[in-house]
Amino acid sequence: MVMKTNGFIEGGFPDELKRVLRSVGSEWGDVVDDMEALQVVPLKGAMTNEVFRIIWPTKCGNLNRNILVRIYGEGVEAFFNRDNEIRTFECMSKHGQGPRLLGRFADGRVEEFIHARTLSAADLRDHEISALVAAKMREFHDLEMPGPRTILLWNRMRGWLVQAKSMCSAKDVKEFCLDSLENEINMLEKELSHDYLDIGFCHNDLQYGNIMLDEETRSITLIDYEYASFNPVAYDIANHFCEMVANYHSATPHILDYSKYPELEERHRFVQAYLCSAGKQPSEDEAELLLQEVEKYTLASHVFWGLWGIISGYVNKIEFDYMEYARQRFQQYWMRKQELLASSDKAPDNHVDGYVVYDR
Incomplete structure (x- = not known):
């Protein structure tokens, strides 16, 4: 035992x-x-x-x-x-x-018990496996699930923000700009909500550890549905791309290497596999539009998991540096916000030249 x-x-x-x-x-x-x-x-x-x-x-x-x-x-x-x-x-x-x-x-x-292996961080970069994941993601999104097809993302983040602020010290509230974050969430919802967006049942946590591969049949199984809900499919794909920078089996599992974020060619290949899995060839305009929306939704992913990291740092005892993980997610948010949204919105006072100046 x-x-x-x-x-x-x-x-x-x-x-x-x-x-x-x-x-x-x-x-x-x-x-x-x-x-x-x-x-x-x-x-x-x-x-x-x-x-x-x-x-x-x-x-x-x-x-x-x-x-x-x-x-x-x-x-x-x-x-x-x-x-x-x-x-x-x-x-x-x-x-x-x-x-x-x-x-x-x-x-x-x-x-x-599923007789298949969990993917590794390296598997996500394998062209064949990535195409299989894209097709399975599309199948997942198209499932007929109970309940209204209502986007949960924004209200969930607002709820987590309230929880984070109730737990955090004044120092943490200042460090993570939590007093400014509700305005950021409202802004993202306004900027990223479009009538043409495809809404599906999203996994919302598609890191490699939640994807299993049967080596014999080459079939993919998605597991762990704690965060699954209806959301824009662009958000789910964006979140998957963000997970490509992580290696949770390394000596420093909380460290994110953003040099490993997929290049445009790799993102385009994934989106093409996703769209083609429905049985028809998408137009280049359709693929390009989805790619653009996916990139913008990486901002929502950073805020989502940044808040998750803060709360987890207070409630979870697993040996993982949740707070440092949260810092990295929020740093990416502030670094890429203006580029992705072409926004002139004023950032918090401790935001300088694309970086958050954290109080240590």
Whole structure:
């Protein structure tokens, strides 16, 4: 039995999880009835949850079954409603997307184990894999999901801003320009909202750790729908491009290398694959318009995850420098705002020549 860092799994499963596992095992009917025989393998790379592969021996000798146990991270209620996320998860399963939900307990859930590998940061630059991701993203966006097709992005950021300001010290409020940020969010909503924008059901967190590849079938599976909602598809693509600068498996997982942001040719190739996956060749004007909107929506991504980083720095105990991550996202926002929006809006007083002068 592998020890879990926060003590949830330490020398044995808690009773509630045991009940869920026994229920799953009884449905299978071929696994050994001995909790001590289960092997627990921690899976790395999660930034909020802790995830474990459970290898369960069967009565047939050398054969095993596998399931996944997800332990929810601390403070996640600050970001999303868990019941809504579970409903999304179940709806995805009905659409044949992602793993099946096998059981729930207070601190987490048990999922089907997908026999595929999680992508690496390098995989996102592979032309073939990137095209597969683009096509899967388009399929995801076109899903018929319950609820109104209402953009959630802006109100979610406003809510997070209120939470961040309530948690932060006066020093942090000043450092991150939080008193100016509501005006920035309002400005972005005004500048980036157009009637012609395509609204779809967006993943909103498409970093490489949430993308799985079956090497045999070359099929892509998107996992982890905590932040999924209706939004402009340009935002989802922009967010994916922003994630290409991260390597969460490095010695400094919070450091973002913006020299790795995809060049125009790579962005154009992804957008073409995305649009072509619908079965028709898009016009060059259509592709160009989407590319332009995607670039502008990177600004929304920086604010979104900048606020997430600030709040996470106060509520999450995982070893990740959330505050430094937030600084980098906001620095990119202020650096690129004028270029992308051709805006003359006045920036905060501690914004100088494209950089935020942070108080240390």
